[in-house]
Amino acid sequence: MSRRVPDLSVYLVTDRLLARGRELVDVVLAAVRGGATVVQLREKDASARETLELGRALLGRLRPLGVPLIVNDRVDLAMALGADGVHVGQGDLPPVVARRLLGPDALVGLSITGPADLSTLDPAVVDYAGVGPIFPTGSKADATPALGLEELARMRPRLPVPVVAIGGINAANAASVIAAGADGVSVVSAICSADDCEVAASVLVRAVRQGLASRK
Ligand SMILES: Cc1ncc(COP(=O)(O)OP(=O)(O)O)c(N)n1
Numbered sequence: 001m002s003r004r005v006p007d008l009s010v011y012l013v014t015d016r017l018l019a020r021g022r023e024l025v026d027v028v029l030a031a032v033r034g035g036a037t038v039v040q041l042r043e044k045d046a047s048a049r050e051t052l053e054l055g056r057a058l059l060g061r062l063r064p065l066g067v068p069l070i071v072n073d074r075v076d077l078a079m080a081l082g083a084d085g086v087h088v089g090q091g092d093l094p095p096v097v098a099r100r101l102l103g104p105d106a107l108v109g110l111s112i113t114g115p116a117d118l119s120t121l122d123p124a125v126v127d128y129a130g131v132g133p134i135f136p137t138g139s140k141a142d143a144t145p146a147l148g149l150e151e152l153a154r155m156r157p158r159l160p161v162p163v164v165a166i167g168g169i170n171a172a173n174a175a176s177v178i179a180a181g182a183d184g185v186s187v188v189s190a191i192c193s194a195d196d197c198e199v200a201a202s203v204l205v206r207a208v209r210q211g212l213a214s215r216k
């Protein structure tokens with residue numbers, strides 16, 4: 001297997017509708033200055049063409065910085081963009097199909113919403129899991145019930161790939177999510193809606209470090 005999973009510690013998922021009127025590229029670049037390590041383009045209201053344009057603009061800025069861009073749901077757009085990978089959920093194109101289309105070097109992430117999903121993750125195909133929602137979230141209309149930290153900790157040993165936790169994660173609870181076994185925190189509103197997206201990302205970086213230190 002030739003791909004290497006990048007640093008997933010602060011994984012930004014975009015939502016320009018939550019960005020308080022700011023340009024998405026500005027929000028993303030501020031987050032990266034603050035220490036965001038991965039960006040997922042997730043604009044549920046955008047047309048394919050709009051997503052392609054947003055993706056091109058982001059990729060042009062992120063690639064020189066070495067920050068991977070993952071596309072939510074749309075394997076076709078990930079291919080068209082030459083993005084670093086795709087994130088698929090349990091109702092999206094199956095990971096094995098995404099892998100076949102994108103090839104061996106692409107990153108393929110899969111959502112895990114509870115113990116019943118664990119058997120759907122083949123580590124030969126999937127590079128990382130997005131486990132959630134951990135806490136209630138207002139950023140995903142069709143989110144499943146919150147799992148909580150104890151369920152995350154129970155599931156973690158059964159996941160043979162790196163794990164990012166998602167759903168309701170913020171500066172106040174990020175360290176606890178890492179302490180429960182996640183390798184990274186994935187956030188929408190904690191960065192996109194923050195007064196200062198750079199500061200918000202840097203606070204999450206510190207919280208992740210604190211969570212890692214608590215595991216030693
Ligand atoms: C990192 C990460 N984890 C989980 C999700 C959710 O994906 P999915 O279940 O397909 O839901 P949508 O994001 O498509 O609404 C994610 N996007 N990223």
Ligand SMILES: Cc1nc(C(=O)O)sc1CCOP(=O)(O)O
Binds near residue numbers: 134186187188189190
């Ligand atoms: C995109 C997404 N996926 C989720 C899942 O549980 O799979 S929760 C979610 C939204 C997370 O937004 P916020 O950080 O603002 O709570």
Ligand SMILES: [Mg+2]
Binds near residue numbers: 072073087088089
């Ligand atoms: Mg999806």
